[in-house]
Amino acid sequence: MRSSLHRRIITPIAIAAIAGITLAGCSGGPGGADAEAGAEGDGSVSVYTGISGTEAELLEQSWADWSAENGIEIKLESSKEFEAQIAIRAQGGNAPDLAIIPQPGLFADLASRDFLKPAPQAVEDNVDEYWSADWKAYGTVNDTFYGAPLMASVKGFIWYSPAKFTEWGVEVPKTWDELLAVTKTIQEKTGTAPWCAGFSSGDATGWPGTDWVEDLVLRQAGPDVYDQWVTNEIPFTDPQIKEAFDSVGEILLNPAYVNATFGDVKSINSIPFGDVATPIADGTCALHHQASFLDGFITDAGGEVGPDADVWAFITPPVEEGGQAVTGGGEFVGAFSDDADTQKVQAYLSSPEWANSRVALGGVLSANTGLDPENATSPILQESIKILQDPDTTFRFDGSDLMPGTVGAGTFWKGIVSWINGTPTDEVLTSIESGWPSE
Template sequence: MKAHGRGRTLISVAALGAVGIVVAGCSGGPGDTGGGASGGADDNVVTVYGTIADTEAELLEQSWADWEDENGIDIKYESSKEFEAQIAVRAQGGNAPDIAIFPQPGLMADMATRGYLKPAPEAVQKNVADGWTEDWANYATVDGTLYGAPLMASVKGWVWYSPSFFEEHGYEIPTDWQGLLDLTAQIQSDTDSPPWCIGFGSDAATGWPGTDWVEDIVLRQSGTDVYDKWVSNEIPFTDPAIKSAFDEFGKIALNPDYVNAGFGDIKSIVTTPFGDPATALVDGDCALHHQASFYDGFITDAGGTVAEDGDIWAFLLPPYEAGGSSSGAVVTGGGEIVAAFDDAESTQKVQEYLSSADWANSRVALGGVISANKGLDPANASSNILKEAISILQDDTTTFRFDASDLMPSAVGSGTFWKGMIDFVNGTDTDTVLQQIEAGWPSS
């Protein structure tokens, strides 16, 4: 899920609840929505609505500027921090955009199931087949129908650290989860300071960085089958496999000797904005931080260089057991899905371009982001860590799973799961937290 800028979308949990209320309470059907805001009225104008804001929005518009001129189509982009709530309101009221950039496949699927979205046109289907793995295509598919195409992506589960600090103390990159815990203990012993800095703060979306931790551990500890069944609630949050992941995370997050470097005690995790640890890393106030590939930009903004011989570099959270069960990397990640509310010719042309390798290379070359499109040249990425992330996504041996909370119904993934992570680090016992998260799962 993308944020305003480089992180997560800043969403109101109350607003997320409103999505279900508004859509469930529709008296009119999807046929009452009409087309997009301008797709049928002016074939030279295509409206696009999403969560990407500020500098990232400017780069997004720059990425398609030449294509607009060449094709005589004006793409009007609008961003909103309340996208999740407003997209449902606008669809119900007949004021949907022509195209939406969904930060959550689960929300896209919900809109498709309710009949608001148009199936992807043939040109988009071809681009998806040529440029994306079957897993990525599945995230845009509902009941066997492809509705959209992936856009940008991120690789999650990176542990950011200072190479010079590691070299000075003779630390090595751990090869399994226990090795990471041992490294944590060693750094604490050597420095008499907490090694980890963790920030859950994200305005109304506070708590999401904790879900990333749990997702990474579930995938590495229990494997893809458990992960997939957890996403669909065939395995509930109260299952021992999920509890074990929380407990493993707690070995770091609930240990007062291990957190929260530069910010305070364990409870400061919730109040620390998720971007602030970047400065603590660069300043040397903390040794380790867990965050996705987009954090490269936060570290650069904090004055650090991201390189193997730079101020900060990163390694992937190791497998639960050395060697693991796969020959390649095992990672979670995120991204967006582009889908349309109308099928006007101009809308379909924009969809086709945004699903192409040409667009992926155009946007990635502008810096700060990556894509999982197979036609993307990693050399276009703006940093070495982003180049490495692209290589991971393009590697056929990689085991990739989309961010679980983004695939779950919003009442859970962006509701009780986020709140549960806050309660967890604030001291609520694990069983109670898991029961409360699971209680948010829709009954139908």
């Protein structure tokens, strides 16, 4: 999601303490239609979010009919300072009824401090029926379920030209080694670097490189190691994490493979992340690693995205053929009130009815299995939904969003920049690890 990604990179996790996340789902009954009865509501429910502009307007549109039918006014309040303000408001007794929270770490912190109310049974029933255990786990803190996912994004797409692949006689790779082989073939046939990359993003420069590393940790070391890594049970200096860096480096640190149309390896740090859309759209760059939101940038650059169009994409392949593991992002709905109206709105937002309503309006996707992929407004969003709904897909939230802000939005980003600039990997990993809080 384009706008959601901008929120993430501009406003990193404001609260560093994320201890207490439980990464284990629990089972429940069938999906429920009505929320449990709490205190009687007053006919209005406030929703606080960092979502703004057009996306906020589409949110309001998505629930307008339900709101009118149920006689509950949903009041949306947007703030660019959401991550910094939500805990302050909760502490000061000025919390909203509901909040759309973009980071599991922040969500877990609010729940562990008893600001959030446990989710009503209707919400848990919906999540048990329409969401995977991976997603439910991120809304579970200390064995208590607090909130359902809302929207989602899929990372780790590799963008390419189907026509050029046919011209070069290469196919979409099914393994990481095949991806390296395809890269080598394109380089040999064209005599130019196949990959383009841009890591520049103001104060958040480096974040696209963290996505690369997260993809390789998940694929090479597996989900259990990934879970231990994001909580520092396995440090950055562990050989398994170094292996991921080394694998990414086979592409990003290879001057024969990057940086198409832009310069040498070091140019990666100075190229704005959205600027790579132009060479991808016009075919002068063969391969690029980026999340599903790149679709909008490519369209803005004059390209068409689709299986038979100018540009299409495949998920970064696994180490061994078979199975699917993806990283991504999303938001969770947390409740600071348990009155009846708030519970009804929270239940509606966890339902396939809301997911279909919002996705049909364009620009976003959801991992809700009750969502019809055909409601998505672009081929890449439809493909993303199918990936998320596949029961064989292993999903893990963006690693840097799960880490404390001093690491995920601090030393990790800075370490990537230093690494691209030529600092030895061992030195970079030690530097990143130093960002972890001592307690």
